[in-house]
Amino acid sequence: MTLDSLYQKIQSQQRLTPEEGLFVLKNAELLDLGGLANEIRFRKNPEPRVTFVIDTNPNYTNICNIDCIFCAFYRHPGEKGEYTYTVDQMLENFKRAAAQGVTTILLQGGVNPAIPFEYYIEMVQRTVKELPAVTPHFYSTSEIIGMSQVSGFTIPQVLQKLWNTGQRSIPGGGAEILSDRVKKKISHLKGTSADWLNVMREAHKIGFKSTATMMYGHLETDEDIVEHLESIRQLQDEHHGFTAFVPWSFKPGNTPLEKIIPHYATPTRYLQMLAFSRIYLDNFAHIQASWFS
Template sequence: MTLSEIYSKVRSNKRINRGEGLFLLRNAQLLDLGDLANEIRFKKNPDPTVTFVLDSNPNYTNVCNIDCIFCAFYRHPGEEGVYTHSVDEMVQKFKESAKKGITTILLQGGVNPELPFEYYVQMVERTIKEVPEVYPHFYSTSEILEMARVSGLTLSKVLQRLWDAGQLSIPGGGAEILSDRVKKKISSKKGTSADWLNVMREAHKIGFKSTATMMYGHLENDEDIIDHLEVIRELQDEYQGFTAFVPWSFKPGNTPREKIIPTYATPKRYLEIIAFSRIYLDNFDHVQASWFSEGKKTG
């Protein structure tokens, strides 16, 4: 196996396998990856225009009981600084965002065991009714799994209720790295890789669109990255429900991992991940960069 053989295979519109992907990730130079990724980008989207979304990212609660070691956001019930906003308060925030030209609300929060399922449904219903100019892109897989737990409903019924309320897409947060070896170390209470994939699969069956995400730069290795991309590529083959892939790097500041992983992943690594994922995820129309997570210069 050589890099030139892999490049030729990709340019012939043939899918590379896991082993070829791993070899490419480990051995290709950034500029070569970028050139190849750019070719693919223009095959899929010939228009040279790059699009973007005007969105807002509010949180309705920071109460959470799953203790992810990479998270600087959560608070336990009763701790100083905890908050849970009412549906009224959140809808008002959405209205304020809409006045500023925001078109999408990416709404997420902690996994708060005190919130009933109807809270989440009402959030969708009232957003659709009272702020029709914004698109509700609500709730990560972890929150949806919690809805199923507190309601006693099946996952498919929870998703169907959200769909019937007017929600059409869900964010890809909560994936981190879809490697149970890593998940056991960084988010052991958050569920397995299969849990995340199952929520997405059930959502796509109903008709939801979603993003797929990946957080790297912590305890993962190259094999874990390939595992992650492989399983989302396989799921995309089933339902074509993912609209974009969105990677971002772990930020250790103010997290329990800060002393263990004190350094940030480099901009070069981010560009490598963006380019490589564009090559490997041959069934994704879009790879989304983020200046919000990586800074404007890199993103």
């Protein structure tokens, strides 16, 4: 295997195997990766145009029982600073944002077992009804699994009820790194890689669109990154439900994980992730930048 032969393979639009991808990730120069990624970007999206949405990222609760060690957000019930907002309070928040031009609301919270399933449904129902120009991009896979646990409905049933209420789009958060070796260390209560993929698969089957995310820059290796990208590439082949891939680096402040990571991710690593994912994810139309990447 040589870089030159793999570059030719990429330029002739052939798919890299995981072994080839790993070789490229470990050995390619950033400028070579960037050049190849740029060719693909213009092949897939010929217009020299970058699109964006004006969105807002509110949270309805910070109470969570999953205890991810990379998370600086969650609180346990009764802990100082915990909150859970009512649907009315969230709708007020959404309306203020919409008045300022927001067209998408990315809503996520902790996994709070005290919240009944009806709350989530009402949130969608009222958003669709009271803010018809806004796209509800609500609830990560962990929250959807949590809804299944509090309601007794299966994951497909939960998703179908959200769909019937008018939701069409799901955020790709909660994937972190789809390698169970890493997940066991950073989020052992959150479920396996297969759990995340399963919620996404069921959602895509119904017709939902979602993003796929990746949080790198902690305990993962290059092998884990390729495993992650391979998992979402395979799922994309099934239903083409992912609209975009969104990588971001771990933000260490105020987290237990901060104390055990070998080093912080650099801006160069971010550029490498953007370029490599563009090359490896040959069935994704878009790579999405994130304001906190």
